[in-house]
Each structure stands twice: as C-alpha cells, then as structure tokens.
Amino acid sequence: MKPANGDRLVGRSVARREDPRLLTGRGRFVDDIELPGLLHAQFVRSTIAHGVITGVDLSEVRRVPGVVAAFTAADLELGDITALLARPLSEFVPTAMPVLARDRVRYVGEPIAVVIARDPYAAEDGLEAAKVTYESLQPVTGEERALAPDAPLVHEEAAHNTLVDVSLFATDGIDEIFDSAPCVVQVDVRTGRQNALPLETRGAVAFWDDREEQLVLHTCTQVPHQVRTVASRCMRLDERAVRVIVPDMGGGFGIKCAVGREEIAAAAAALRLHRPVKWIEDRKDALSASFLAREQHYTARAAFDTDGRILGLDADVVCDMGAYSCYPFTAGIEPLMAAAEMPSVYKVPAYRVRGRAITTNKAPTAPYRGVSRPQYVMVVERLMERAARELGLDPVEIRRRNVITEFPYTGVNNMTYDPGSYLESLDLCERSLVEAGWYDRQAVARAEGRHIGIGYSCFSERTGYGSKAFAARKMEVVPGFDISEARMDTSGAVTITSGTLSHGQSHETTMAQIAADELGVDIAKVKLHQGDTDRITYGWGSFASRSIAVGGSAVRLAAGKLGDKLRAIAAAEWGISPDETELHRGGVRRRDEPDAVLTHEHLADTAYLKSHLLPKDIEPGLSATAIFDVHNDGTFSNATHGVVVELHENTGQVEILAYVCVEDCGVAINPQVVEGQCRGGIAQGIAGALFEQVTYDAQGEPSATSFMDYKVPTAHEIPDITIHHLETPCAFTETGAKGAGEGGTIGAPAAVLNAVNDALRATGVELDNTPITPETVHRALTPPAPEQTT
Amino acid sequence: MTDTAGLGDDVQLLTLDVNGTSYEVITEPRRTLVDVLRHDLRLTGTHVGCEHGICGACTVIVDGAPARACLMFAAQAEGARITTVESLADAETGELSDLQKSFTEHHGLQCGFCTPGFLMLAEGFLAERPDATRGEIKEAVAANLCRCTGYQTIVEAIDACATARRGHCARGTEETPCN
Ligand code: FES
Ligand code: FES
Numbered sequence: 008m009k010p011a012n013g014d015r016l017v018g019r020s021v022a023r024r025e026d027p028r029l030l031t032g033r034g035r036f037v038d039d040i041e042l043p044g045l046l047h048a049q050f051v052r053s054t055i056a057h058g059v060i061t062g063v064d065l066s067e068v069r070r071v072p073g074v075v076a077a078f079t080a081a082d083l084e085l086g087d088i089t090a091l092l093a094r095p096l097s098e099f100v101p102t103a104m105p106v107l108a109r110d111r112v113r114y115v116g117e118p119i120a121v122v123i124a125r126d127p128y129a130a131e132d133g134l135e136a137a138k139v140t141y142e143s144l145q146p147v148t149g150e151e152r153a154l155a156p157d158a159p160l161v162h163e164e165a166a167h168n169t170l171v172d173v174s175l176f177a178t179d180g181i182d183e184i185f186d187s188a189p190c191v192v193q194v195d196v197r198t199g200r201q202n203a204l205p206l207e208t209r210g211a212v213a214f215w216d217d218r219e220e221q222l223v224l225h226t227c228t229q230v231p232h233q234v235r236t237v238a239s240r241c242m243r244l245d246e247r248a249v250r251v252i253v254p255d256m257g258g259g260f261g262i263k264c265a266v267g268r269e270e271i272a273a274a275a276a277a278l279r280l281h282r283p284v285k286w287i288e289d290r291k292d293a294l295s296a297s298f299l300a301r302e303q304h305y306t307a308r309a310a311f312d313t314d315g316r317i318l319g320l321d322a323d324v325v326c327d328m329g330a331y332s333c334y335p336f337t338a339g340i341e342p343l344m345a346a347a348e349m350p351s352v353y354k355v356p357a358y359r360v361r362g363r364a365i366t367t368n369k370a371p372t373a374p375y376r377g378v379s380r381p382q383y384v385m386v387v388e389r390l391m392e393r394a395a396r397e398l399g400l401d402p403v404e405i406r407r408r409n410v411i412t413e414f415p416y417t418g419v420n421n422m423t424y425d426p427g428s429y430l431e432s433l434d435l436c437e438r439s440l441v442e443a444g445w446y447d448r449q450a451v452a453r454a455e456g457r458h459i460g461i462g463y464s465c466f467s468e469r470t471g472y473g474s475k476a477f478a479a480r481k482m483e484v485v486p487g488f489d490i491s492e493a494r495m496d497t498s499g500a501v502t503i504t505s506g507t508l509s510h511g512q513s514h515e516t517t518m519a520q521i522a523a524d525e526l527g528v529d530i531a532k533v534k535l536h537q538g539d540t541d542r543i544t545y546g547w548g549s550f551a552s553r554s555i556a557v558g559g560s561a562v563r564l565a566a567g568k569l570g571d572k573l574r575a576i577a578a579a580e581w582g583i584s585p586d587e588t589e590l591h592r593g594g595v596r597r598r599d600e601p602d603a604v605l606t607h608e609h610l611a612d613t614a615y616l617k618s619h620l621l622p623k624d625i626e627p628g629l630s631a632t633a634i635f636d637v638h639n640d641g642t643f644s645n646a647t648h649g650v651v652v653e654l655h656e657n658t659g660q661v662e663i664l665a666y667v668c669v670e671d672c673g674v675a676i677n678p679q680v681v682e683g684q685c686r687g688g689i690a691q692g693i694a695g696a697l698f699e700q701v702t703y704d705a706q707g708e709p710s711a712t713s714f715m716d717y718k719v720p721t722a723h724e725i726p727d728i729t730i731h732h733l734e735t736p737c738a739f740t741e742t743g744a745k746g747a748g749e750g751g752t753i754g755a756p757a758a759v760l761n762a763v764n765d766a767l768r769a770t771g772v773e774l775d776n777t778p779i780t781p782e783t784v785h786r787a788l789t790p791p792a793p794e795q796t797t
Numbered sequence: 798m799t800d801t802a803g804l805g806d807d808v809q810l811l812t813l814d815v816n817g818t819s820y821e822v823i824t825e826p827r828r829t830l831v832d833v834l835r836h837d838l839r840l841t842g843t844h845v846g847c848e849h850g851i852c853g854a855c856t857v858i859v860d861g862a863p864a865r866a867c868l869m870f871a872a873q874a875e876g877a878r879i880t881t882v883e884s885l886a887d888a889e890t891g892e893l894s895d896l897q898k899s900f901t902e903h904h905g906l907q908c909g910f911c912t913p914g915f916l917m918l919a920e921g922f923l924a925e926r927p928d929a930t931r932g933e934i935k936e937a938v939a940a941n942l943c944r945c946t947g948y949q950t951i952v953e954a955i956d957a958c959a960t961a962r963r964g965h966c967a968r969g970t971e972e973t974p975c976n
Contacts, residue, residue: 026901029909030893032842036910039841048893128827206846206854206944207910255911257844258944290847511908511945679904686947687907714851714942721939722948751947 014592016520016530017742020679024530025515034255039288045212046075048273048286049130051120051137052296053112056148056368056707057159058141060110060119061683067136068122073129077122077137078282080107083275086241088266089196090334091483098173099339100165102366104331105243106268106275113143113161113330114370115707116296121272123284135214146368146707150304150325153365161330161366170328170338171364175346176420178357184319188310192393197776198382198756200302200327200687202711202721203375203691205510207257208293211270214283222249224274227256229264229508230548233335234485234633235540237266238274253538256510260691262298263510264550265333265373274666295709299701300375302327303341303382309390310357315398315405317359322349322386326379328364331371335484340368341372343480345379350418351387352429352467352645353409354585358419368707376551376691377752384466388757389775392462392764402761403437406465427645428733432669436647437729439667445651450662453731454767458654458788459664460766464757467645470672470746471556471739473637486547488636492559493522493569495629497615499607501528504536506546508557511687512748513680517555518562520676521742525566526573527590528607532700544632552746555676556642557635560741564633572629576607576613579622635741642737644745646670648689648754652762659785661763663726670750674743681747682730688751690725695752696759696777698724811875815840816884821873822871830874831855831866834881840914842882846942853941856914856921857881863940882913885920896920896958905954907945914941919955927963931956 028034051063087103108119120138124130145159152158153168161168162568178184185191195263211226222244228234231251239246256263273286288297307322324345332338342362350358395405411418414426419504440446445461452459469476474487492504503522519533526533536542547553570590577595579587581603588595594606611629613620618627651665668685674680698718702710711717736743756777763784764773772787811822815838822837829848834840834857846854848867855866858880885894893901896919906912915938922937923929929937935952943951 022901023904023906025909026906027891027893029906029912030882030897030900030916031886031891032840032913034909035841036844038835041836041839128825203909204943204944206852206908207844208846255910256908258908260944290849290852303926515908663880683904683907683946683950686949687945688947690947691944714847715849718943719944721942722952723939724936725948727949730946777821 015524017524017676018674020677021516021520021530023513023516024519025513035213036207036255036257037225038213040225040254042212042214042283045283046123046125046280047127047130048276049122049127049134049282050118050269051122051134051139053108053117053119055112055143056115056146057144058112059144060108060112060139061142062140063120064138065118067138068133071133071136071539073126074122074124074133076276077120077133078276079120080105080109080281083272083279084106085271085275085579086243088237088241088268088271088334090332092335092337092339093481093483094767100170102162102165102170102332104268106271114368115709116292116370117330118268118272121276121787123276123280127287131508148368148703148707150327150365150455153367157515161368165366168366169363170332170340170366171362173343173362175684177359178419181319181321181357181359181641184357185308185310185321188318189313190311190394190397191308191310192390192397193412193681194305194386194389194393194775195303196386196389198301198303198695199373199778200299201695201699202294202299202701202717203260203262205258205260205263208288208290209263209267209269209297210287211273212283212285213274213277216382217276220248222274222278223252224249224270225252225254226446227263228253229259229541229550230470231508231512231538232316232546233548234266234270237280237334238271241271242275242278251540253508256413259510260376261374261378261550262300264548265298265336270591288644290714291712295712296370298333298373299329299370300372301382301695303379305382305386305388307390309394311394311398313398314353315394315400315408317353317355317409320350320355321359324360324362326364327367327369327372329367329369333371333373337482338366339480340374341379345383347420348380348469349383349387350413350420351384352465353387354411367615369703370709376688377749380466380468380753381692381695381756384464384753385757385760388464388761392761403433406433407462408498410465413449422640424643425738426735427467427643428671428735429465429467429645432645432647432671432733436463436649436667436669439729439731440649440651440665442663458656458766460652460762460764461649462758462763462765463649464754464761465647467643468552468750468753469641470644471637471642471737472551472553472702473557473641475638476641489547489558489561489632490544490632490634491558492544492630492632493565495569495607495611497611499528499532499611501526502535502536503559503562504543505562506543506551507554508538510549512549512554512684513677514554516560517676517680521559521563522566525563526570527592527594547618552748555742555744556740556746557637557735559676559744561633561635563741564635565631568631568633569629572631573607573610575625576610576621579625580605580706629745637739639739642673642739642745644672644747644750646750648758650758650762652759652766654763654766654784656788659781659788661779661784663693666726666728668728668751668754669731669733671735672747673735673737673745675732675734676742676744678732684747685730685751686728690720690748692752692755693759696756697779700778809872811871811905813871813874813879814877815879816881826872826914829867830869830871833871834866840881840883840949844910846911846915851916851942854911854914856917856941858917858921861921862926863918882916885916895961896914899954899958903950903954903957905946911941911943915943915951923959927959929959934959
C-alpha cells in the first residue's frame with residue numbers, strides 16, 4: 008500500500024531541488040573542476056575538408072613556452088571508435104572513426120593532434136606552431152555530389168558514399184493504389200543542418216588515480232557507461248579501470264550522447280603523462296567541428312480518396328550524416344528513425360519507404376532532440392495540408408478524418424501505438440485558437456492586406472524505447488532497460504540511483520518525487536545518484552525521452568521493493584503479516600490500528616544496528632535493486648501544436664503572434680517540469696524552422712563558426728506559449744508516464760511551416776524547406792517587377 | 798596564493814574588487830576577466846558559453862552595469878567594483894535573494910548554465926530600470942542566450958521580482974532606499 012493520494016508528490020509542481028546550487032553559482036560543471044597540476048588540451052584540427060595527411064610536425068609546438076607535450080595518433084596508439092549495426096553490407100557499411108586522424112582527414116575541424124600545456128592560452132599558442140601538410144582531395148559537400156556516379160569517396164569502403172540504405176516497408180500493390188487514387192500530392196522537403204547547441208560546450212577532465220588503479224574521466228556526456236566502454240577499448244584497459252563521472256551539465260539535447268573523440272584523446276594524454284588533463288571545447292569548434300544533425304532531403308507523396316482519407320504514403324529519405332558514424336547510434340540514427348515511424352498519427356494503409364545515410368566531408372552528425380521526427384512530421388503534415396487544399400477541405404478536418412482513434416493500434420509499420428489523445432488534442436488546440444479570436448483576427452487582417460497564417464501539426468512520438476525497440480534497429484549495443492537501487496541508511500535517509508542522467512530535466516526532483524511517494528518519506532530525505540559509472544551498476548543515460556518513462560519506472564520499482572522490506576521488518580516486530588501493514592508518511596503503520604507507526608528511523612536502526620532482532624529470513628541492511636524494461640513497441644506521447652504567424656512584407660520576417668501546445672505525456676510527474684520541456688523544445692523547433700543552419704561552401708568550409716553566423720533565437724523571437732495538458736496514463740510504465748523531452752522540438756517546425764504557407768495562401772507560393780529565411784518569404788510576398796518597357 | 802611557477806616573464810600584479818573583497822592576482826595581461834574570476838579566484842559561478850560576447854553566460858556587474866566578462870581583460874577591471882552571482886544569496890544564512898527565489902518559483906532555469914548570466918543581467922537592468930514593463934524586460938533578456946527554457950519563464954521570473962520590489966517600495970517595507 009502506498010501513501011494516501013492527497014499526500015502524494017507525483018503530479019505536483021514540487022520546487023526543483025537542483026535550483027539552490029545552480030542559482031548561487033555552486034553548481035559544478037566540468038570546467039569548474041580543478042585539480043593540482045592540471046594541464047590543458049587543445050586540438051590541432053584539419054583546415055581542409057578532404058585530404059591525405061602527408062606530414063604532421065609538432066617539433067615547434069613542443070618548444071612553445073608553457074607547452075608540456077604534443078601527441079599525434081601515432082604517439083597515442085589508440086584503438087578506433089567504431090559504431091556498428093548488425094545489418095548486411097548492402098544495408099550498412101561500417102566505418103571506423105580514429106580518435107585522432109591518422110592518414111586521412113574528412114572534414115574541416117577533424118582533430119589531428121593534441122597539444123597539452125600549462126594553461127589553455129599556452130595550448131592555443133602551441134596550436135599555431137603545428138605544421139600539417141596534406142594532399143588535397145576533392146571534397147564531397149552535398150547530397151547530389153555524394154551520390155553522383157563519379158563522386159570521390161569519403162570512405163573507400165562505402166560505395167556511392169552510402170553508409171545506410173534500407174527499404175524497410177513496401178506494401179504490396181502500393182503502385183496500383185497511387186495509380187488509381189483520385190488525389191495524389193507530393194512534396195520535396197529539405198531541412199538545414201543544425202547544431203543542437205547546448206550552452207555548455209563539450210569538455211572533459213581526466214586523471215589516473217593510483218590508489219583506485221583507475222582512469223577517472225569527468226565529462227559532460229549523456230551516456231557515461233558507453234563512454235567508459237569506448238575509453239577502455241580505445242586504451243585497452245579493463246572497463247573496471249575506467250570511471251566516468253558526469254558533473255552538472257549545461258544541456259545536451261542529444262549530441263552529448265555521441266562519444267566524442269576529444270574526450271578520449273584527453274583521457275589518453277592524462278594516462279600517458281600521469282598528470283590531470285582538461286579539455287574544454289571552444290564555441291568555434293562546438294559550432295563547426297562538433298556533432299551536427301538534421302540535414303535531410305525527403306521526396307514523398309501521398310494518395311488520398313475524395314473524402315480526404317489517406318490511402319498510401321511513399322517516401323525516399325536521404326540524410327547527410329557527414330564524415331563519420333557516431334558511437335553508439337551509428338549513421339543509421341536518422342534514416343532508420345524516419346523510415347520506421349513516418350506514418351505518424353495517421354491511419355496509413357499502405358506504405359513504402361527507402362532510407363539512406365550518406366557520408367560527406369562535413370562534421371559528423373549525432374542524435375539531436377527529436378531525431379528525424381521534426382522532419383518527417385513536417386513532411387507528413389505538408390502532405391496533409393496539400394491534400395486539403397487540393398480537395399477543398401479544412402486543414403484541421405482532413406487531419407480529423409485520418410488520425411488514429413482506436414487503441415491499441417498496429418500500424419502499417421508493424422508498430423503498436425498505445426492509447427493517446429490524438430483527436431482530443433487536435434480539437435482542443437483548434438478550439439483554443441478559435442476562442443482566442445485568432446480566426447476572426449486573421450479575417451480582418453487579411454482584408455487589410457496583412458499576411459496572417461494559422462498552422463497546425465499533429466504528432467505522436469515514441470518515447471519509452473525499451474530494448475525491443477532498439478533491437479529492431481539492429482544496433483550492436485542495444486539500449487533500453489534501466490537499473491535503479493534504493494538504499495536507506497541508519498538515519499532513515501534514502502539514496503536512489505538511476506542509470507539515466509539529468510542535463511537540465513530536473514531528475515533530482517522528479518525521481519525523488521517518485522521514490523518519496525513510494526516510501527512515504529519526506530522528499531528532502533531522498534537523494535539521487537546519477538552519472539557515475541562506479542556508483543551506478545549500469546545505465547544507458549538520458550536520450551529519446553526515456554528517463555522518466557523507463558528510468559523513473561525502475562526507481563519506482565526499487566523504492567517499492569525497499570518499502571516491502573521496511574514493511575516486513577515492521578510486521579516482524581509486531582508479529583503480524585506484512586499484508587497487514589502499509590507505508591505511511593513517516594514510517595510503516597498497522598492497517599488495523601492506524602495510530603501504531605514504526606518510523607523509518609526506527610526500522611533503519613533495527614535493520615543495521617540491531618540486526619540480531621531480525622527474523623532469520625530477513626537479511627540485515629536496507630537496499631533493493633530493480634530493473635525495468637519496456638517489452639512492447641514503446642509508449643507514444645502525443646501533441647498538437649497550433650501557431651499564428653504574421654509575415655512582414657518589407658523585411659520578410661516571420662513573426663509568431665501566438666503559440667498553443669496541447670500535450671499528452673501520460674502522468675506528468677511534475678507539471679512545471681513538463682511545461683519547461685515543452686517550452687524549451689518548441690524554442691528549438693522554432694529555431695530550426697526559421698533561423699539556424701550550418702551551410703558549407705564548395706571547398707567544405709562551414710559557414711557557422713561563431714554566433715555572428717549562426718543565428719540562435721533570443722527572447723525576441725520566441726513567443727509566449729500556452730500549454731494545455733491532457734493525460735492518457737501509460738499502461739506499460741510503472742509511473743504511468745510517457746516521455747516529455749522532445750515533443751516541442753518535433754511539433755514546432757511543421758506547425759510554423761504550415762502557418763507560413765497559410766499566410767502565403769493568396770500568393771500561390773508554397774514553401775517546403777527549412778529554415779524559412781526572410782529572403783524566401785520576401786520573394787514570395789513581392790510580385791515580380793513588371794517588365795520594363797521603353 | 799597564485800601559482801606563478803611556469804608563467805612567462807610577462808606577468809602583472811592586479812588588484813580586483815570582487816563582491817566587496819579585494820583580491821591580488823598575478824597574471825598575464827592577456828587573461829580575460831572571466832578566466833581570472835573563474836580560474837584564479839575560483840569564483841566558478843560565472844560561466845563561459847562563447848568567449849565572443851554574444852551568449853551572455855559570462856555576465857557580471859561592473860560598476861553597477863552588466864558587462865560581458867569574456868570581452869574584458871582582467872586588467873581593465875582594476876579599480877572597478879565587480880559583482881558576481883556568488884554575491885546574491887545571503888552570505889551568512891545562504892538564503893536566496895528575491896530574484897533567485899523568483900527564478901526557482903517560475904522555473905526560470907533548467908540546466909542552469911545560463912542562469913548566473915541572466916541573474917546578473919537582470920540585477921543590473923532592474924537597478925537602472927526598476928519600473929520596467931514586461932515588454933522592456935523581454936527586450937533586456939534578449940541580450941543573453943538560453944537553450945533550455947524558451948525564455949518565457951525567465952521573463953516571468955524577472956517581471957514578478959520587479960513587481961514585488963515595487964510593491965515593497967510603495968509600502969515602504971524595503972530596507973534599502975527605493976528610487
Ligand atoms: S561567454 Fe561572454 S558572452 Fe558568451
Ligand atoms: S537553463 Fe540551460 S541554457 Fe538556460
């Protein structure tokens with residue numbers, strides 16, 4: 008029995024327990040770590056996009072004042088970082104990523120050598136003295152070039168520069184469906200290469216601990232155990248001999264779940280020098296040479312009947328993954344996600360898809376919040392809008408006719424969707440904009456010649472990925488389960504562990520809410536341990552919105568087991584059966600006599616310090632471990648986003664006038680935290696829709712090397728957002744929660760793009776690509792000048 | 798004590814007034830204020846997000862006005878009064894300031910990396926413009942980047958704090974004089 012409902016913390020916006028330290032400057036981020044004798048690493052990086060290294064001369068570097076050492080790949084002799092999919096060669100071509108480039112460079116910014124100095128300034132002086140010579144090769148800087156028959160190869164082993172090529176679904180007879188359908192619409196969608204851009208850049212501090220015989224690596228990663236695996240393999244150490252610790256983290260958004268070459272190189276340098284080494288990425292490298300994401304090209308078509316019901320979906324997806332496959336997710340992360348999940352919230356009876364990952368001479372890519380879903384949702388939502396136009400239907404009505412309404416629903420993609428509020432969220436979102444008067448205002452504005460548009464996007468996102476879902480992707484390392492331990496000490500204070508890892512999502516609060524409810528202890532009594540491979544048996548970290556759905560479920564199970572033990576001890580003391588007891592705020596009480604309470608402190612004292620009082624079948628101590636996995640296709644959070652935009656004729660600027668998000672992530676453990684995730688996600692989605700892009704010139708030089716060239720939206724550009732919650736509790740998780748981290752980012756680009764197109768309706772122009780630049784909008788709004796006659 | 802071993806000849810002695818304490822630092826002239834605060838004085842609350850003056854994570858208050866500590870050499874701050882995030886909470890009791898409390902109440906932070914910069918930006922701004930409207934606060938907030946919150950809750954936190962401060966002034970409950 009759990010504490011009574013009125014008492015529960017789950018479902019309440021409990022104040023964040025991480026705030027006091029972060030607000031007072033007492034957070035500890037990786038660059039805050041100081042150690043005696045600390046040295047600093049900086050990387051000599053490739054200045055060309057593609058070439059053979061003919062020489063690396065570091066002799067001058069070593070003479071620069073303050074420089075302590077400088078290493079090339081040959082000096083460090085590290086193993087490669089190789090991410091694998093268990094797929095036939097026709098579907099996946101493995102490519103190794105050396106920690107430091109050995110003989111070939113494949114993108115501007117690729118690390119070639121590491122300079123170690125007494126401070127970062129001296130290390131930078133050292134970089135300037137490095138001499139690298141290359142024999143240039145033709146760079147491959149775009150999809151067309153990469154796939155051209157005469158294209159140079161980025162990796163010799165990958166013919167046609169193709170790393171992944173899968174045709175996951177092809178419904179029989181789909182061609183006939185398209186041939187005979189009364190309405191077929193198509194889109195050609197390209198999305199810009201983006202930077203996930205955590206405000207804290209990547210970084211690491213490493214040292215060899217003689218007493219523990221361990222290499223200790225503090226690094227800001229979302230996946231500490233996977234970093235440990237890579238570090239130990241590259242350096243040929245037992246995994247036990249590597250301890251990865253994650254301090255406070257200034258965001259990650261996915262890119263920090265790809266294992267970086269620099270953190271491994273810094274650790275190897277520390278091992279070699281027997282001195283602590285710190286590496287902090289600067290913003291220039293973070294923008295141009297760190298992991299990027301999202302550059303995709305979709306050619307897609309959809310067939311509809313005359314009532315606007317979708318009959319089939321046919322898509323070709325090409326993702327530009329840059330120069331290397333990231334570990335552990337591989338270059339398959341984007342095309343496999345898109346191909347598997349594109350049917351989205353709609354009843355799609357026939358489906359065919361091909362997904363490809365191509366390699367180019369650009370910085371490599373990694374997962375980024377939403378992974379492909381912002382893109383394929385945009386594609387599907389564009390197809391819906393286009394069909395609505397063609398058939399003369401209202402854009403909301405066509406969605407209403409197609410969304411899945413009966414659950415569980417098994418889609419054409421062989422995936423079973425758990426119950427959600429697809430239709431309800433759509434209705435509520437539309438109602439909310441109607442009631443706020445936006446349709447009326449739009450009519451008035453249009454009459455005045457202003458360009459106001461209203462757009463929607465409707466989507467679900469798979470969040471509780473268990474090992475089954477990852478296994479289907481055929482990753483060599485299969486994430487999914489999570490382990491939690493709950494311990495109570497002699498004072499009655501509780502420690503819980505989680506294999507997930509907060510980098511802004513408030514786990515210290517939400518995980519404690521879950522455990523405190525389960526145990527009947529005050530939340531202040533619960534402390535979360537996360538992000539330390541010596542303290543956490545094993546963990547998959549935080550990504551794919553898995554933390555509360557999977558990690559939180561493990562926490563609940565572990566705390567529940569610990570609670571069972573407390574009840575057993577109390578029952579033994581009372582000489583009754585555990586079933587006759589229940590947990591209650593402060594301790595365990597008798598059901599028949601609710602005033603009889605044995606406090607947590609008393610029971611903890613018995614369990615440890617007076618264990619002679621325990622019956623034979625109860626072991627001393629108070630700790631319990633639980634493992635949780637989602638054994639079906641996962642859980643599906645869902646949402647509808649509605650946005651109102653105005654286009655400014657003179658500047659081409661897209662101004663967002665209103666934004667409504669109706670989200671359903673099942674049970675919201677802490678509604679304020681969920682809203683924070685929505686708002687932050689939407690801001691990143693708007694960034695992708697309207698602002699951010701890394702382009703490359705013909706030589707493979709990236710355009711965005713500072714915040715001068717990479718336009719990150721500020722408070723100016725991000726509107727206030729109205730959020731409505733619906734709650735369809737999840738049946739597959741222990742907490743009833745589904746994931747909430749990525750939805751905002753997924754929904755925003757499609758809604759914004761649709762709104763812009765609604766505003767452009769009178770012009771006849773339709774835009775399908777993001778970012779939607781002021782130039783494109785301006786061009787669309789400005790009729791071509793009449794021909795000059797003389 | 799600053800460790801000067803291994804430093805080049807080109808070092809200078811600086812005196813910096815930070816949060817009311819006077820510090821002596823021996824450093825190279827090229828070191829930025831944020832690096833000296835963080836690494837020499839170990840005041841690591843002030844963060845570095847870009848080192849080129851755009852993100853505002855390094856914002857501190859110099860002689861009453863918000864300034865980007867990555868764009869100043871430490872030497873330029875000699876003789877100035879510098880205030881960092883470490884000064885905001887009560888030094889004795891650890892109690893959060895009204896602005897800090899407002900940030901936590903409004904969920905104005907997630908990862909917290911940008912937060913010290915926003916707090917100092919807001920303190921500097923409100924000192925100059927105690928009557929700022931929500932719109933003006935939003936304008937001011939646009940000077941810094943946050944990647945997590947979407948800004949709305951930061952604006953709300955600052956606005957609520959400013960409103961409460963004005964309330965105190967109107968009721969004469971503020972200890973320090975209200976302008
Ligand atoms: S670090 Fe100073 S403005 Fe970004
Ligand atoms: S809270 Fe993470 S950058 Fe602002």
